[in-house]
Amino acid sequence: MFSGNDDPARGRTRRCLAHHLQQPADNKPDPSLQPALGGRAARAAMWLLLVLIAVLAGPARIAIARDVRLGVYDNPPKIFMQPENRPGGIFIDLVRQIAAEKGWQLQFVPCQWQQCLAALESGELDLLPDVAYSSERAEMLDFHATPALFSWSLIYRRRDVTINSLFDLNGKRVALLRGSVQQAYFNELLRHSSIQVTFVPAENLAQVFRMAGSGEADAAIANKYFGDFAAHDSGLRDTPIVFQPVRLFYATGKGRNADLLDAINSRLIEWQADPQSFYFDTLRYWQQGGEARIPPALWWAMGGAMLLLLCAFGAAAYLRREVAARTLALRRSEQSLRIAAAVFQSQEAMFVIGPDRKVIEVNQAYTDMTGYVPDTLPERTIPSFTLEDSVLDQRAAMWETVQRSGRWQSEIWSRKQGGEHFAAWLTVTAVPAPDGAISHYVGTQTDITERKLVQDQAMRLAFYDPLTGLPNRRLLLDRIQHALAMNARHGRVGALLFIDLDNFKDLNDTLGHEVGDQFLQQIAQRLSHSSREADTIARLGGDEFVILMEDMGASEEAATQQSHVAARKVLAAVTQSYALSGGSHHTTCSIGIALFSGAGLSAQDLLRRGDLAMYQAKKAGRNTLCFFQPEMERALTLRTSLELDLREAVAGNQLMLHYQPQFDGENRMTGAEALLRWHHPGRGAVPPGLFIPVAESSGLILQIGAWVLRQACLQLAEWSGDPVLSQLQISVNVSARQFRDATFPRQVTDLLGQTGVRPSRLKIELTETMMIEDIEDTIAKMRLLRDLGVCFALDDFGTGYSSLSYLKRLPLDQLKIDQSFVADILTDPNDAVIARSVVALGTALGLGVIAEGVETAEQRDFLASIGCHHYQGYLYARPGPASMVGELVRADRTVVAIKNA
Ligand code: C2E
Ligand code: CA
Numbered sequence: 098m099f100s101g102n103d104d105p106a107r108g109r110t111r112r113c114l115a116h117h118l119q120q121p122a123d124n125k126p127d128p129s130l131q132p133a134l135g136g137r138a139a140r141a142a143m144w145l146l147l148v149l150i151a152v153l154a155g156p157a158r159i160a161i162a163r164d165v166r167l168g169v170y171d172n173p174p175k176i177f178m179q180p181e182n183r184p185g186g187i188f189i190d191l192v193r194q195i196a197a198e199k200g201w202q203l204q205f206v207p208c209q210w211q212q213c214l215a216a217l218e219s220g221e222l223d224l225l226p227d228v229a230y231s232s233e234r235a236e237m238l239d240f241h242a243t244p245a246l247f248s249w250s251l252i253y254r255r256r257d258v259t260i261n262s263l264f265d266l267n268g269k270r271v272a273l274l275r276g277s278v279q280q281a282y283f284n285e286l287l288r289h290s291s292i293q294v295t296f297v298p299a300e301n302l303a304q305v306f307r308m309a310g311s312g313e314a315d316a317a318i319a320n321k322y323f324g325d326f327a328a329h330d331s332g333l334r335d336t337p338i339v340f341q342p343v344r345l346f347y348a349t350g351k352g353r354n355a356d357l358l359d360a361i362n363s364r365l366i367e368w369q370a371d372p373q374s375f376y377f378d379t380l381r382y383w384q385q386g387g388e389a390r391i392p393p394a395l396w397w398a399m400g401g402a403m404l405l406l407l408c409a410f411g412a413a414a415y416l417r418r419e420v421a422a423r424t425l426a427l428r429r430s431e432q433s434l435r436i437a438a439a440v441f442q443s444q445e446a447m448f449v450i451g452p453d454r455k456v457i458e459v460n461q462a463y464t465d466m467t468g469y470v471p472d473t474l475p476e477r478t479i480p481s482f483t484l485e486d487s488v489l490d491q492r493a494a495m496w497e498t499v500q501r502s503g504r505w506q507s508e509i510w511s512r513k514q515g516g517e518h519f520a521a522w523l524t525v526t527a528v529p530a531p532d533g534a535i536s537h538y539v540g541t542q543t544d545i546t547e548r549k550l551v552q553d554q555a556m557r558l559a560f561y562d563p564l565t566g567l568p569n570r571r572l573l574l575d576r577i578q579h580a581l582a583m584n585a586r587h588g589r590v591g592a593l594l595f596i597d598l599d600n601f602k603d604l605n606d607t608l609g610h611e612v613g614d615q616f617l618q619q620i621a622q623r624l625s626h627s628s629r630e631a632d633t634i635a636r637l638g639g640d641e642f643v644i645l646m647e648d649m650g651a652s653e654e655a656a657t658q659q660s661h662v663a664a665r666k667v668l669a670a671v672t673q674s675y676a677l678s679g680g681s682h683h684t685t686c687s688i689g690i691a692l693f694s695g696a697g698l699s700a701q702d703l704l705r706r707g708d709l710a711m712y713q714a715k716k717a718g719r720n721t722l723c724f725f726q727p728e729m730e731r732a733l734t735l736r737t738s739l740e741l742d743l744r745e746a747v748a749g750n751q752l753m754l755h756y757q758p759q760f761d762g763e764n765r766m767t768g769a770e771a772l773l774r775w776h777h778p779g780r781g782a783v784p785p786g787l788f789i790p791v792a793e794s795s796g797l798i799l800q801i802g803a804w805v806l807r808q809a810c811l812q813l814a815e816w817s818g819d820p821v822l823s824q825l826q827i828s829v830n831v832s833a834r835q836f837r838d839a840t841f842p843r844q845v846t847d848l849l850g851q852t853g854v855r856p857s858r859l860k861i862e863l864t865e866t867m868m869i870e871d872i873e874d875t876i877a878k879m880r881l882l883r884d885l886g887v888c889f890a891l892d893d894f895g896t897g898y899s900s901l902s903y904l905k906r907l908p909l910d911q912l913k914i915d916q917s918f919v920a921d922i923l924t925d926p927n928d929a930v931i932a933r934s935v936v937a938l939g940t941a942l943g944l945g946v947i948a949e950g951v952e953t954a955e956q957r958d959f960l961a962s963i964g965c966h967h968y969q970g971y972l973y974a975r976p977g978p979a980s981m982v983g984e985l986v987r988a989d990r991t992v993v994a995i996k997n998a
């Protein structure tokens with residue numbers, strides 16, 4: 098034991114010792130209080146600071162002597178025994194200063210760390226400096242509140258050992274202080290990884306560093322104060338592995354020496370609030386090696402106490418900044434270390450590979466996934482793997498990429514230890530060392546078997562028809578594309594069969610959708626059985642199917658021949674009867690055949706050709722096949738361009754209405770039929786027979802029809818002011834599509850309301866096609882309008898599928914004998930018979946009958962002879978503008994109103 102307050106020198110070990118010796122002996126104001134600054138300037142500075150501290154500290158208090166036994170162990174520069182058993186270091190200087198102020202008699206008790214702790218707990222020691230706080234220690238010891246120092250731990254490596262990250266510690270021996278908090282902390286950090294570290298405990302830090310320096314250990318753990326102080330001389334280097342920030346205190350045994358802790362605490366609070374305090378001077382002293390870094394010349398040049406004060410302030414501020422920066426870096430490094438540890442214990446399978454491409458480490462999740470631990474991996478490398486479209490091991494290619502770009506990732510087929518293959522997502526990332534070389538590689542592997550299953554299912558949904566299991570349109574288009582490319586390249590001819598059932602809708606409507614589905618499934622089976630293995634049978638939707646026959650020979654002739662045979666086979670197969678829940682059923686289909694050799698044709702094109710040919714087969718009477726002809730495409734092209742022009746016509750006022758008068762048997766005008774006229778600036782007059790079907794199929798008819806109705810009503814409104822013209826009726830042609838529209842009745846009533854036209858002046862001409870689809874809806878709408886007074890005529894009567902049963906139910910006013918019968922009524926007995934029947938039917942049903950297309954007086958006379966007394970045709974007048982009707986009436990005022998006039 099030795100007494101400390103009278104210790105004259107606050108020596109340094111080695112580096113600063115030489116400096117101490119240079120200090121002039123005659124100049125000793127009390128070196129224990131001040132850092133040595135060197136030279137006269139330093140001494141002057143010292144004096145000034147001394148004065149300053151004296152002023153700041155105020156008059157020293159008179160204190161009662163108190164013996165304080167203080168443990169001293171070796172942990173420079175915080176605390177240590179200097180040569181000649183003189184205790185020194187940051188903690189010693191600080192406590193000396195407090196002791197001097199408080200009148201404590203310090204007794205320094207040298208001890209080894211563990212021993213010191215035991216002595217403190219037992220009460221043999223009153224104070225132990227440099228104790229890191231931990232909750233366990235707080236159960237045995239008391240601490241003051243304000244930390245005396247902040248520190249952290251670092252791993253130092255021997256110069257020839259590479260340690261850049263936690264992973265590099267695997268298999269290494271690490272020297273550290275026996276029983277230190279660092280060991281517990283580090284163990285906890287590594288607990289969840291399988292990084293194996295062998296700890297080599299030592300009694301003091303000097304020994305820790307000696308062991309690492311001499312090769313007994315590969316690395317050492319020390320606090321940063323000791324490390325910075327001793328690493329260089331021990332041949333050690335610091336590493337980026339920083340951890341465990343600690344707060345350091347003077348500790349005392351539990352429940353003892355509260356007065357000491359209080360005094361230390363309040364002094365620390367004061368000191369730490371003041372950058373010029375003794376506290377910061379002391380830190381600076383021990384960290385700078387005792388030399389003031391201010392050149393003497395500067396002292397002379399500037400001089401003055403204020404400047405000195407500023408410099409001292411600056412130094413303290415610098416220190417604080419340094420501490421703050423290191424603390425931040427520490428926090429970051431600490432955080433990344435924690436993340437690394439957390440990741441390694443994560444659910445994701447991970448492995449670490451050394452620069453020699455041998456696996457160093459795998460985590461538990463990897464072992465769980467693959468069964469492998471590093472030692473059971475063949476040649477200690479990652480297991481061979483393949484890609485979906487290749488059976489070759491891809492490891493070499495992977496390494497090539499990692500080497501080049503630092504990273505590789507892909508979906509792979511990997512192998513488990515038991516040999517089982519599985520789909521995985523693999524990433525491998527190179528981890529560079531600070532010098533740029535790759536220190537190791539980190540990989541992750543995710544089992545994506547489940548995800549693949551879901552993908553497969555999604556793929557089925559995306560590419561196959563759920564009802565029949567056949568490829569859908571998307572997949573078919575893909576196959577067509579492929580076939581087109583292959584045939585183009587190899588000079589082969591293929592064929593596409595476009596199949597549409599002839600009466601599926603009826604079956605679906607009468608037997609229900611469930612039976613309809615059964616039916617489609619059976620059709621799919623028959624198509625499959627009647628085609629070749631290599632053919633693709635697809636369902637486009639509804640009752641449309643396609644058979645794609647990719648290679649039908651080298652010549653078009655051969656392909657025509659073969660596809661004809663194939664289509665016949667399909668027709669025959671489809672016609673066989675079907676056993677369905679609703680009983681047995683028969684059907685037929687229409688087939689369009691489009692040949693292809695590949696060049697200049699898109700998949701969509703080919704499909705459309707098949708569709709066109711199929712449509713042609715339907716027109717040819719169904720249950721038959723039809724080959725695609727280029728004319729079909731030309732017609733389609735015309736249609737398409739017509740549609741484009743028609744859109745412009747609607748917007749650009751190219752449409753107008755003509756009227757064709759209708760007469761009774763006494764040559765009196767009864768009304769006029771409104772007929773659309775389109776004058777296209779380039780095409781000239783386009784006949785309605787050409788553009789009305791286009792308007793119908795494109796949906797434009799809704800817009801056009803509404804316009805026609807409005808024009809007709811406006812015309813009626815105009816005529817309503819004239820006593821004669823006001824008696825005329827206007828017939829308006831309404832397309833099925835237009836009449837089908839739910840808003841149609843509303844449209845008509847609104848128009849009548851807006852124009853104030855009497856409903857009985859308006860006659861709507863419907864065709865028989867309207868009666869085929871949804872007859873109930875048709876009847877309902879007709880009733881609604883007829884109740885208002887609107888009249889109805891059945892146009893083109895005799896050409897469609899007339900059925901007496903529905904004719905009776907329709908609220909009609911008139912039947913219109915189609916002009917095709919009228920044309921040959923005198924020459925073709927059949928037409929005459931039909932005309933007669935129509936008249937008879939009309940009479941029986943109480944309906945009026947009008948003949949259209951009456952061109953000659955003979956025709957008119959014949960019609961009159963069979964009982965038809967209303968006429969429309971060139972014999973009377975050609976269709977013309979409304980003004981023409983007005984002129985005709987003015988010239989010959991024979992006008993008669995029919996019905997409700
Ligand atoms: P449609 O309803 O049968 O109209 C009668 C057609 O016969 C008109 O042809 C008319 O000009 C023509 N015609 C009249 N008298 C004679 C004659 O003595 N001899 C000959 N050879 N033909 C005669 P257009 O104007 O070419 O109309 C053709 C078809 O276009 C109409 O046949 C009708 O189905 C449709 N259409 C015309 N305007 C409209 C309309 O506004 N809406 C709808 N949906 N269809 C219309
Ligand atoms: Ca008509």
Ligand code: CA
Pocket residue numbers: 892893913915916949
């Ligand atoms: Ca007609």
